[in-house]
Every structure is written in C-alpha cells, then in structure tokens.
Amino acid sequence: MNNSFIQINNISKYFKEVKAVDDVSFEIKEGEFFSLLGPSGCGKTTLLRLLAGFEYPTNGNLLIDGTDITALPPDKRPTNMVFQNYAIFPHLNVEKNIQFGLRKLGLSNDEIVNRVKDVLSLVKLEGYEERFSNQLSGGQRQRVALARALVRQPKVLLLDEPLGALDKKLRDEMQLELRTLQKNIGITFVFVTHDQQEAISMSDRVAVMNDGKIQQLSAPNELYKNPKNIFVSDFIGETNFLKAETKSSDGEYINISIEGLGEFKIKNNLNIAANSSDVVCSIRPESMMISKVKSDWDICLDAKITQTSYLGEMTRFYVQAKGINKTITVSSQHFDNKSFENNECFISISLEDISLLNKK
C-alpha cells in the first residue's frame, strides 16, 4: 500500500483575485476512500477539477503514483470522473457510452466486449445496453456514469457530488453500494460532497475545506469527536458553543472557566494557550443528558425546556439553563416533553465531552 499515492504539493488556484484553493498540501493513500467536504465555494470542486485536469494550478504540483501530472491534459491522466450531472452522451446508448473511453486504449474487440459486460454487471445494469440517457432514471444514469469511468480501470476515480441529484432513500442505498464497490475493486476514490453525513459514513478519511484551505484532515470519528477548530466543530454534526476563558495549564490539563457553569480542569488536546479569552467550548447535543431528577454527573444544571421537536429516532430539546445566555440544544432518545412538569428539567454534562477550541 502506497501511503503517498496522490501527492498534492502547495497547490493554489486563483480565479483572478479569488483564491479558490489556497496553498493546500496533503497526500492520499492507495486504495483509500477519500472525501473532500465543505460548504459551496470552499474550493473542493476546484481541487477535484485540478486533479482531473480541467483546471491547471496557479502554483504547486500534483503527483499520482510517482508521476508528475501537473501539466498533463485530462486525456493523459490516470484518472476518470463521475460528473455531478453524470454527463451521459445523449446521442449514444448505454453500451456506446461505456465503450467511449476504450477506443484509445488499444484493446481487442473481445477485450472491449468483456470489459463492458463485466462493468455492467458490476453496476447492475445488465439488459440496459440499448437504452438512451432519456430512457433512464437518475439512479440508472449515475450507474452508467460510474461504469463509463470504471471501465477504463483508472488509478483514481474522481466523484463530483454524484449523489446530490438523487432522493434521500436512493442516496442512502447508493452510499452503501459505492462503499462496497470501492472496497471490492480497490481503486482510490476521491469524493467531493457538501453533505457531512455522506462524507462521514463513506470515507476512510475526510478533508474538511473552507476558504480554499484544509481545516482538518482525519478519520470520520476523529472529525466528530476531536474537531480541531470552531469551523469543523460547527460543520460536522451539531453542537453548542459556550463562552470560555482559559486559566493556568500544566501541559496535559488546563483550567477553564465556562460561562454560567464555573471552573473546571479538562484535557488540553489541542495545546491551547493559558490565560486566553479567545477560546470557546463545544458540547454535542447528544452527549448531554436531560432528566427529571438531579444526576451525579460532573455538571448538573437546572433548566427549563422552551421548545421540543420530535424527530422520530430522537427528540430535540431546546432548553434555557440558569446562568447561560443562550438556548442549548439537547438530543435524547428516551423522552418526550410530556414527562416533564412545568417544563422543568436537569441537564447533565460529563467533563470529557467538553472540547476546548480556539476561536480562530
């Protein structure tokens, strides 16, 4: 396994004054399912298009499997792309679409026939060879786009929000299917999405992007549990931010004062400076407990429920806690609001669920 299969070295891409991608460097492993995640305009699609060869970087260079591809046109790169709108050729049927990219590979007729057959069965589209794009559903088009790219056996498959146009049910199905497919064929996938749930559920590693820069690159559970900054913490899942100040620190641990909660000693994973007010605390809604009676957790607050929304698999409570100037969101699987008298409740927090973040 090659740990630096794709090397992205100091890549920048400026569109006039706009820095779409701003001095980004990282590596992608061979056989990895890698996601670029971020809000629209964060530079993730530009980065993908730089890898595909539809854009050329202003600075920096790109290597795939040890070969410098920075200046190569798209047709000379070992990559293939699944487009956001699938870009199925409307004048060709499914079979001809899939064969399109095989012509230049110098294969024999038998090989072409076999490859098309294999890839059609891989994406479960046998029997659709004669159909045209306008006779296919969204999900089927997506499979054609996938088959057309995979049939060339690229070293890297690039996917530009391929699930965005599908309805939720189909999207969930395709997520699982894509993941299984990738594991089976072992090709490196670079997947662009703005949907954090999608990125987290499918990827081996995720790069969260904002303003043309990588905010954090790590495994999905790390992103969720140990976000490195306020942007990542906010973008991945839901969270409550509370005002805080750091006091003295002894290296591993740091003393902090949190608005309305008091002073505590917590782990300082991000090496945050002592005596700073430029910090903030993040507490996930589902890490807190809501109860009718007082608990013996590290922190237990008197609170009042202001609003609830029932979401099926869980209920979300919006509560006002004593001493805290903002509404806190708490999720729970166990309660509905009828259990509480006069909407009075207790909110319990464990110290290990508090993450301390720099504001900038």
Add this chain to the structure above:
Amino acid sequence: MNEKNNTLLIYTLLYFGFLYVPVLFLPIFSFNDANYMSFPLAGFTTEHYEEMWSKRNLHKALWASIKVGVVASVISTTIALFAAKAFARYKFRGQKISYGGIMMPFLIPEIILAVAILIIWINLGFKLGLVPVTIGHTLFCTPFAMLILIARIEGFDFSLEEASRDLGENAWGTFFRVSFPLYLPGIVAALLLSFIISFDEFILAFFLTGSDATLPMYMWGQMRFVQKLPHVLALGAVIIVFTTFIVLLAFWLRNVGQGKVKKDIAVKL
C-alpha cells in the same frame, strides 16, 4: 365566442391574406394558357413548364446559383459554427463588439454592401463574376447561420465535452465524437437556410455578377420581354415550392433532438 376574439381572427386572416394571396397568383398564372397575367383564366396548360425546361440560359443560371449557394452556405456555416461555439462557451474581452461585428450585415443596407464590395473588387483589379458574389453572400449569410447555431449551442451541456476529454479523447476527437453529432441538426439547418438566402439573393448578385447570371438575375432579365413572362412564372412557382420545403426542413431540424437535451438539463437541475 366574444367580439374581441372575432376581431383578432379577422385581423389574422387579413394579415395572412395580404401575405400569401399575391404569392399564390404565381402558380395559378403559371398554368394559365395565355401570355398575360389577367382574369378570366384562359385554360389549363403545362406548356410554360415545358418552355422553362428548354431554356439553356436558365440551366446555366440555375447551375451558377447552386454553385454560389453551396460554397457560400458551407463557408458561412463553418465560420458561424466556430464563432457561435466561442460566444456560447467562453467569456472573453471584446465579446459584445465581435458579436455585433458578425451581426452587422443584418443592419447594413445590402446595396451599400454591394457597392462597397464592387469598388474594392474592381480596384484590386479582379474581374466581376461568381467569385465576388460568393464572397458577398458568405458575408450576408453568416449572421443568419450564427443565430441558428447559437440557439442550438447555448443549451448545450459542456460537461459532455469535459467527459469526453476525461475518457481519453483529445480536443479533435471530442469535437468529432461528441460536439459535432450533437450540433449536427443545427449545422444542417444553418446550411439549408444560408443556401436559400443565397439562392434568392438579388442585389449583391446584380452588382457583382458581370456576365455570369444567377437565377434571380436571369429572371430579372427575362421580365423585360412580355412573351417570356409565362415561363418566369413557372420558374417562380417551382422556386416557391422548393424554398418552402427547404425552410420547413431547416426549422424542423433546428428543433430535432432539442427535447432530449432539455430533458437532460431538467434532471441536472
């Protein structure tokens, strides 16, 4: 039906009557057994058509018009195709000015265009003939071809071209395997319309042909002799039928396949 609708109906009928009734006289009188265009009709004959076929000068003029029309429509459609692609696909400096530049022959009175080409051509020391007519027609047909092609290319999903590059085709391969087949109905429509415009064109031809008459020039020449009028009517009738057919074909082609493309875009959105 209320009154308002009736008024509109009458207006519409009058409009079409005004437009088409005079044109219908041509075929009617072309079958009339007389040398003059007047009622009552004298009887049915196909003699004028037979006479038309026997004219050697007419054959020569027809051949000249076809040559000019084919060359002018191919050149103007080619120019228009590349220009339309550039206008629809890219944003560049001077885009509006160059668009205006190509569309200008729409606005310049044809007679001025004709005189200008005539003066330059003679000053360069060249002989008048079908070559300057072809050049003039190319200039004049290009904006028409542009309008048709821009309409076709503007709705085009350019990620199809990117997909082709991604699948290993170079720029030329992409053009011939993806862009050209998808533009083709528009290209054929542009060719047909340019051909018809050139085929019917009189003013440029009048100034620039010299002794090689095109078909409209031939008709003009024949109109001066009363006894030659009937076969010109027959010729006119044939041209009307032929032109109508080509224009209908061009419009049908312009729209063919568009439905398919639009559906694709709808799914994308």
